[in-house]
Amino acid sequence: MTSPTRKPPAPVVLLVYPITLLVGSLFSIISPTARASRASSGTSPSGALAPSLAADLHISESPVNYFARKNNIFNVYFVKIGWLWTTLAFASLLICQPAYRSSSQQQTRSRRILQAVLRYAFATSVWYLMTQWFFGPAIIDRGFVVTGGKCEQVMDKVENLGPQASESPSAQLETLFSAAACKAAGGAWAGGHDISGHVFMLVLATAFLSFEAIGVGAFAAPSTTPQDKGEASRTRKSSDPASLSVDEQSDSSDPLRRLCLRLVWGVVGLGWWMLFMTAIWFHTWLEKWSGLAVALGTVYVLYILPRTLAPWRDVIGVPGV
Numbered sequence: 001m002t003s004p005t006r007k008p009p010a011p012v013v014l015l016v017y018p019i020t021l022l023v024g025s026l027f028s029i030i031s032p033t034a035r036a037s038r039a040s041s042g043t044s045p046s047g048a049l050a051p052s053l054a055a056d057l058h059i060s061e062s063p064v065n066y067f068a069r070k071n072n073i074f075n076v077y078f079v080k081i082g083w084l085w086t087t088l089a090f091a092s093l094l095i096c097q098p099a100y101r102s103s104s105q106q107q108t109r110s111r112r113i114l115q116a117v118l119r120y121a122f123a124t125s126v127w128y129l130m131t132q133w134f135f136g137p138a139i140i141d142r143g144f145v146v147t148g149g150k151c152e153q154v155m156d157k158v159e160n161l162g163p164q165a166s167e168s169p170s171a172q173l174e175t176l177f178s179a180a181a182c183k184a185a186g187g188a189w190a191g192g193h194d195i196s197g198h199v200f201m202l203v204l205a206t207a208f209l210s211f212e213a214i215g216v217g218a219f220a221a222p223s224t225t226p227q228d229k230g231e232a233s234r235t236r237k238s239s240d241p242a243s244l245s246v247d248e249q250s251d252s253s254d255p256l257r258r259l260c261l262r263l264v265w266g267v268v269g270l271g272w273w274m275l276f277m278t279a280i281w282f283h284t285w286l287e288k289w290s291g292l293a294v295a296l297g298t299v300y301v302l303y304i305l306p307r308t309l310a311p312w313r314d315v316i317g318v319p320g321v
């Protein structure tokens with residue numbers, strides 16, 4: 001395997017996420033606007049410390065701040081289809097970055113692409129199982145039901161319908177166990193621990209894209225000092241004949257490559273901003289922290305564990321290496 005000219009990001013960079021949640025949550029308590037928003041919906045700051053009815057508690061249809069509205073344009077067209085943006089940004093890395101594009105080392109290039117796609121498939125599977133489907137309702141929805149939550153008004157309706165119910169029992173269960181189906185049926189998803197899907201997806205997507213972009217960027221970026229240059233070329237020569245070619249090293253001025261990187265960092269930047277907004281305006285503390293924990297666990301398995309566990313590194317690879 002090749003050695004990057006720059007080291008991959010230290011795990012400590014992941015602290016940006018808990019800090020974002022902490023600052024956002026504190027702001028939501030301190031800010032008069034956020035406090036007013038809570039007060040108008042009957043939630044006290046201390047109430048936000050306990051698991052409860054997630055975002056629905058303190059968000060009205062027309063709150064004071066634009067970002068506190070569920071129908072704000074960034075939520076509807078960016079977060080709600082966030083994995084599509086993540087997929088597009090990741091695909092742009094595969095298409096534009098020299099580490100994946102250069103034809104000089106066919107074997108190395110194929111291995112890098114395969115391992116990058118494997119990391120994407122792993123992250124996508126976790127996202128899918130957590131938020132979309134887990135042999136029926138997603139894990140987040142199942143967790144909510146297991147911790148005592150239910151689809152309130154619809155539950156009553158189903159009980160009253162009795163044998164006349166036109167839906168099959170499995171369709172009724174689906175309605176009771178999935179947040180989306182519950183809300184679509186006019187019910188209230190209430191009572192349990194509702195892991196924040198927004199926090200989970202935004203942390204996973206932004207960390208995934210950042211590690212991938214920095215990994216491939218580290219290889220393509222030219223060294224800054226003469227000493228660096230000498231060191232880098234010695235490392236490459238001595239460690240692996242399959243290291244990047246001069247073409248790959250000098251490709252940083254390629255406009256297509258810069259455009260793709262802008263897309264990736266644009267998605268990461270907006271993703272971070274929406275995470276901050278979720279931290280301020282939505283969910284309880286516990287629900288935000290549980291979303292964060294699941295996302296960071298996935299990031300750990302994908303990018304930190306391979307640094308110490310060689311057999312896993314051989315399978316999943318390291319971005320750009």
Ligand SMILES: CCCCCCCCCCCCCCCC(=O)SCCNC(=O)CCNC(=O)[C@H](O)C(C)(C)COP(=O)(O)O
Nearest residue numbers: 079080081082083084085087124125128131179197198201
């Ligand atoms: C047993 C092994 C099973 C393995 C399962 C593998 C599953 C593979 C699925 C393949 C899907 C690939 C999709 C790739 C292309 C796309 O991304 S299209 C999807 C576009 N949709 C989204 O991006 C939706 C993103 N939104 C959400 O996840 C949620 O809305 C939310 C942000 C988590 C918020 O949740 P709410 O309930 O809406 O508040």
Ligand SMILES: Nc1ncnc2c1ncn2[C@@H]1O[C@H](COP(=O)(O)O)[C@@H](OP(=O)(O)O)[C@H]1O
Nearest residue numbers: 055069070075195196197198199274277278282
């Ligand atoms: N940053 C944000 N901007 C707008 N709405 C947000 C948001 N973060 C969370 N929400 C909303 O809060 C609810 C719970 O989010 P989640 O559990 O995914 O974190 C969702 O409502 P809806 O499901 O009614 O759209 C979601 O749209």
